[in-house]
Amino acid sequence: MNKRLWLFKGLAALSPLLALVLVEGLLRLFGYGHDYRLFVEDPQRKGYWIMNPHASERYFTETDNATTGNFEPFRQRKAEGTFRIFVLGESTTIGYPYFHNGSFHRWLHYRLMHTFPNRNFEIINLSLTAVNSYTVFGFAQQLPAYEPDAVLIYTGHNEYYGAMGVGSTSSLGGHPALVRLVLKLRELRLMQLLNRTLAGIRKTMSGGKVDLRENLMKRMAADQQIAYGSATYQQGIEQFKTNLNDLCRLFSEKQIPVFISNLVSNEKDLKPFVSAPGSTTASAQHQFTQATHAYANGQFAEAKQRFVQAKELDLLRFRAPEAMNQVIQELANRYPEVTVVEAKAVFEHHSPNGILGQETLLEHVHPNLYGYALLSDAFYEALKKKRLIAPEWKKELSFAQLRQQMPITPVDSLKGVFEMLILKEGWPFNEPMAPEENRPKTIEEQLAGALVVKQITWPDAMQQLLAHYQKAQNPQAALEVTEALMLEYPYDPAFYGQAGKLALSLNQPERAVWFLKKAFQLEETFAVAQNLFITLLKLDRPDEALPYLRYAAAHNESAFSLNELQNFVDQLVSAKNQYLADTTNVALSNQLAAGYLKFANTAGAAKYVAKSLRLDPRNPVALQLKAQLQTLKP
Amino acid sequence: MEFFQEFWLFMRTRKRYWLYPLLVLLLLLSLLTVMTTGSALAPFIYSLF
Incomplete structure (x- = not known):
């Protein structure tokens, strides 16, 4: 009997823990509260x-x-x-x-x-x-x-x-x-x-009064x-x-x-x-005033030391x-x-x-x-x-x-300015805001203002800004916004593709290749592959263009066959490798120029014609290619 | 079955064996919560950083 009594006592003592475990289990079962894992x-x-x-x-x-x-x-x-x-x-x-x-x-x-x-x-x-x-x-x-x-x-x-x-x-x-x-x-x-x-109890007891914000903050601070x-x-x-x-x-x-x-x-x-009251060295304000004087007098070492001390105090x-x-x-x-x-x-x-x-x-x-x-x-x-x-x-x-x-857009920059104006107006800065200028606000100011008061989200602000720049035919600014969105959404291929197209429209092929390659890495599409191989060929990088050309040929969505171009690029890669082994070979240089010219790649062709003419200014083939190029160039 | 009936009877008559520990445990948890409460200033100064 004594044994059973001790067992009951032990079980009874454990029961609160079991009860809490049970409550915890029930709360989880009914989805109360949150999981805090990172x-x-x-x-x-x-x-x-x-x-x-x-x-x-x-x-x-x-x-x-x-x-x-x-x-x-x-x-x-x-x-x-x-x-x-x-x-x-x-x-x-x-x-x-x-x-x-x-x-x-x-x-x-x-x-x-x-x-x-x-x-x-x-x-x-x-x-x-x-x-x-x-x-x-x-x-x-x-x-x-x-x-x-x-x-x-x-x-x-x-x-x-x-x-x-x-x-x-x-x-x-x-x-x-x-x-x-x-x-x-x-x-x-x-x-x-x-x-x-x-x-909840605290809130009820305080009556939920939080409107005395400024005074409460001062008092509590x-x-x-x-x-x-x-x-x-x-x-x-x-x-x-x-x-x-x-x-x-x-x-x-x-x-x-x-x-x-x-x-x-x-x-x-x-x-x-x-600051502590008084003008002793223990007063932050005193140190700050002394530091400001020292700074004004060009005593920068002393100023630095006192400014830091003012912060410490x-x-x-x-x-x-x-x-x-x-x-x-x-x-x-x-x-x-x-x-x-x-x-x-x-x-x-x-x-x-x-x-x-x-x-x-x-x-x-x-x-x-x-x-x-x-x-x-x-x-x-x-x-x-x-x-x-x-x-x-x-x-x-x-x-x-x-x-x-x-890519920091004007909206990002202005948002910071506006946010600061609001912050500094209140405690503990107490810097009154300058009266608003009486002039119409720019779209950037409107969007930044809306962002600060949380009327719109940052992605929406960027999309509106992008639409505005596109409408205003400002591809440079549109590219900046697209890049900003790209950084925010690094796994969205659409922004890389869009940035690539904008860079091409701005005649920045190197940048375009960078964007398009990223877009292709995230999502392989014919359109991106096409833009990539065309741009890389223009940049005279046929070996890099080849994989994208092969992809485009295998997933061709255009009305044109890419097989002939693929064969040409294969030959081009081989000719270029030979040329790189012997850069004094005018015949090879001419061959590369002619190849590019056949596919209307004037940039590539011009590069090799110039090389040929540098080596042999009277080379008839090079001169003929040059003449053909001049007829093609606008 | 008899065991559980006896245990239930024990629990009903000897509350101090389970009720007190339960109260102490809850009190301890509440105390910890209250003692780590953020000051009323906290939400205001949070906006500064």
């Missing part, structure tokens, strides 16, 4: 992963506040020759306020795909606004299973006030182990139910002030160190290269948000303290797979007197478009130094070329 299958593209739109909810107490990021699909089965990069971080990392192609990872993607045209790059940005190293670490833990070739990280500015940060979370904010336990528990639907119930060197300040550093250290150890154990950028902040063009910690950069450097020293990306040095190099300000940054931490290009350059150089993609980086797209070619 990737889910792309509903629009079978065989591809995309970031789970609910993945971030785990990090936000009230899921309504949870931010969502990019949805950049990547293949579930990594294709051979693909270089896969994951990007982790915060608002700067996702390109705020431009997003889309303004983000540094798109600049990097564009540059890498032009530097290595035959490689396939998957650069998947998993960054979110308002998050910090907890989210970065949480996401990072799930990445090794998805075969990354490198992981790029830019994080640190949100450490205090970002989701679960020490400055934005009550009581347990300074205890990473407990915060992680809670984050783990939030995977349970039961915990999600509890969370929502408590949030006063409670959120974090003094330099205070306990909360140190907890923030510890939190950052713990999360990033575990992240670096994880990737080092898995031998995955990690590139962590040091952080940049506005130094000279942003006065401290909140700012009681509202929207800018990461320098200690974060030291943590990043220490991690790189400790873990072999970790490389520091010297963004700070790059920004300093491109700022007057090495002091960061409005030349590269929009406000406290977010770069302008030039700044994002610089950030991408810092990562590019770090990847290159590590020789990850290839041992030698030949035929690179230079930084100057990148800045010139990167």
Whole structure:
């Protein structure tokens, strides 16, 4: 009897756990709550992963506040020759306020795909606004299973006030182990139910009043002030160190290269948000005023030191303290797979007197478009130094070329400007907006304005812009927009094909070939193959044209037979190979010119006629071909 | 069957063996949730970064 009593006691003690398991099971069965794993299958593209739109909810107490990021699909089965990069971080990392192609990872993607045209790059940005190293670490833990070739990280500015940060979370904010336990528990639907119930109670008790936004923010920000060197300040550093250290150890154990950028902040063009009263050296405002005077007097070393000190002393910690950069450097020293990306040095190099300000940054931490290009350059150089993609980086797209070619449309650029005007009008910047100009708005301004107030989506804005440029017969601008869409939708062959046609209309055959080859890789069609072989023959690259010609002949949709042309190109390839072995052979040069002329390829023919006449200015065959060419040319 | 009947009787009469642990568990989970709640400022400052 005693034995049975003990058994009952044991079973009774276990029953609460069983009850919770049962409730958890029932909640899952009836589809309550969300699965927080990082990737889910792309509903629009079978065989591809995309970031789970609910993945971030785990990090936000009230899921309504949870931010969502990019949805950049990547293949579930990594294709051979693909270089896969994951990007982790915060608002700067996702390109705020431009997003889309303004983000540094798109600049990097564009540059890498032009530097290595035959490689396939998957650069998947998993960054979110308002998050910090907890989210970065949480996401990072799930990445090794998805075969990354490198992981790029830019994080640190949100450490205090970002989701679960020490400055934005009550009581347990300074205890990473407990915060992680809670984050783990939030995977349970039961915990999600509890969370929502408590949030509902809070909302009911507060009466749902949130309209006193400005005053509430000011009042609460006063409670959120974090003094330099205070306990909360140190907890923030510890939190950052713990999360990033575990992240670096994880990737080092898995031998995955990690590139962590040091952080940049506005130094000279942003006065401290909140300063300690008085004019002592502990006052951020005092340091800032002194720095401004020193700068005006040309004492730049002193100015730099004081500007940085002003940032360090700012009681509202929207800018990461320098200690974060030291943590990043220490991690790189400790873990072999970790490389520091010297963004700070790059920004300093491109700022007057090495002091960061409005030349590269929009406000406290977010770069302008030039700044994002610089950030991408810092990562590019770090990847290159590590020789990850290839041992030698030949035929690179230079930084100057990148800045010139990167498809940032006027709408993207204006959207950033408008977004900034709105942001700076409110707390804690409080910069009144200039009165609106009394003039009709351009289509670009209209679209950017609609984007900022979320009247339209970015793809819709781009499609409308494209339609406008096409109607206005501006193929150059239309190509830029098409390229922008191409970067946003790297698996859509239609944009590559369209870009190819536009490049041809702009008489840019080399660029056209690049676009068309990408289009053909994604989807083999007769139309693209036809454009490709014609353009490649015009460029005198018959060996490259041949596979596309063969494809076109096998899938011929035109009324003309391509067999004769195929035979001709076969002969052309052979003749060209002979010619390349003996470039002084005028007969061969003439043969190539005549061949091209037969198929009305005047560009190819002219090239070889010129070669023949250079070798033998009185060569009768070459002269005759030249005369024929002149009759053909308009 | 007799075993389950006896157990049920035990559960009904000795609630402290299962009710208290259940309450403690729920209290602990709630406490963790409350203690990691974002401040009311959080949604506003999120818009800054």
